[in-house]
Amino acid sequence: xxDFEMKEEDRDEKNDPDDARHPDDVHPDDESHPMEELLxxxxxxxxxxxxCGIGTVVTSFVEALxxxxxxxxxxxxxxxxxxxxxxxxxIKLDSFHTTHxxxxxxxTGLKLANPELKVVVFSGDGDIAGIxxxxxIHAARRNMDLMIICVNNFNYAMxxxxxxxxxxxxxxxxxxxxxNFEYPFSLPYLAEASGATYVARWxxxxxxxxxxxxxxxxxxxxxxxxxxxxPCVTLxxxxxxxxxxxxxxxxxxxxxxxQHGADTxxxxxxxxxxxxxxxxxxxxxxxxxxxxxxxxxxxxxDKYRFYGVSHD
Numbered sequence: 385x386x387d388f389e390m391k392e393e394d395r396d397e398k399n400d401p402d403d404a405r406h407p408d409d410v411h412p413d414d415e416s417h418p419m420e421e422l423l424x425x426x427x428x429x430x431x432x433x434x435x436c437g438i439g440t441v442v443t444s445f446v447e448a449l450x451x452x453x454x455x456x457x458x459x460x461x462x463x464x465x466x467x468x469x470x471x472x473x474x475i476k477l478d479s480f481h482t483t484h485x486x487x488x489x490x491x492t493g494l495k496l497a498n499p500e501l502k503v504v505v506f507s508g509d510g511d512i513a514g515i516x517x518x519x520x521i522h523a524a525r526r527n528m529d530l531m532i533i534c535v536n537n538f539n540y541a542m543x544x545x546x547x548x549x550x551x552x553x554x555x556x557x558x559x560x561x562x563x564n565f566e567y568p569f570s571l572p573y574l575a576e577a578s579g580a581t582y583v584a585r586w587x588x589x590x591x592x593x594x595x596x597x598x599x600x601x602x603x604x605x606x607x608x609x610x611x612x613x614x615p616c617v618t619l620x621x622x623x624x625x626x627x628x629x630x631x632x633x634x635x636x637x638x639x640x641x642x643q644h645g646a647d648t649x650x651x652x653x654x655x656x657x658x659x660x661x662x663x664x665x666x667x668x669x670x671x672x673x674x675x676x677x678x679x680x681x682x683x684x685x686d687k688y689r690f691y692g693v694s695h696d
Contacts (some may be wrong), residue, residue: 386646402599402692417494418495422475423446423475423476424476430474432613434617434629435621435628435630437535437588437612437629437632438470438471438535438614440588441535441614442475443508444591445471445598446475446593448596448598459478460478460480460494460502460503461506462479462482462490462505462507463505463507463511464486464507464508464515464516465482465483465484465542466508466541467542468506468507468508468536469507469508471506471512474593475506485512485514486516487516487525488519490526491530492523494612499691501601503530504530504533507533507534507535508536509536509538509571512546514549514550516547516653520532521578522578523579526672527579527581528606529673531608532575534610535612536611536612536614537616538550541619541620544619545558546618546676547564548573549569550568550569550653551568552655553565553568553656555619558619562603568652570586570652571609572609572664573648573649573652575648576648576664577648579669580607580609581665581667582606583609583665584597584609584663584664584665585611585642585661585662586610587614588614588615594610597663599664606671609693613659615629615633617629636659639656640661641659643660643662644664645662646662648665651695664691673692
């Protein structure tokens with residue numbers, strides 16, 4: 385492969401200069417980690433493979449936390465099982481590492497028990513859309529006030545590279561050595577059809593775009609879903625002879641097309657095909673607690689005491 389270099393003349397709306405991340409100004413003599421106030425440094429270095437994109441998504445998340453200036457004492461992160469499930473153990477917030485596929489219902493219970501919290505589910509496509517798919521669609525249907533960050537690497541990476549709910553048709557996997565013949569989910573379509581009020585998709589190359597989407601989701605009420613397509617070099621890329629992490633970033637660079645507001649029914653991902661990215665859904669709708677309070681207040685009248693709102 386030829387050297388991958390982003391040239392100035394190539395930086396247009398398709399490949400925006402904002403996606404070329406610049407390091408923070410750090411004094412040469414400063415040995416502290418630039419994100420240490422939001423990471424559990426006693427658990428660093430992390431377990432992720434060289435070339436994996438999960439760490440870059442964590443960087444975008446931490447940057448969004450800083451820029452949003454939200455109350456960190458009222459922010460919680462929930463992860464399930466899998467490579468991305470380790471995120472909860474590295475973020476220096478109230479965080480919970482739950483069982484496989486149960487991150488969304490755990491987060492739902494957390495939010496309902498303490499409505500003041502901003503609850504973020506940070507996990508992988510297998511955990512969220514595969515094992516936990518039923519919980520995903522019903523949380524979106526109810527418009528639970530949650531943010532979902534779904535790291536999509538197209539396979540069950542931690543357990544051996546099996547076919548997942550997002551594996552493109554034709555891709556090789558440990559459970560599909562002759563190529564996957566199942567239809568994959570289009571996660572933005574699934575999220576919108578289920579009731580999500582904010583839906584976006586980016587890749588691990590679009591770091592500042594990911595940060596911006598997370599900031600926007602922090603400012604919204606309701607069910608927000610952000611898909612981030614990331615490299616899995618050790619299993620998915622190796623089995624499909626796609627090269628290393630740089631090769632996959634080059635693929636994202638060449639095949640990503642930003643289409644804000646695109647119809648989510650058109651966002652299927654074919655094997656090594658075009659990647660339509662952008663913000664697709666951003667609307668307002670009453671949340672689960674809004675609907676519960678409005679309904680029970682109408683039915684019960686003055687006997688009902690609103691839940692999740694200040695009574696001062």
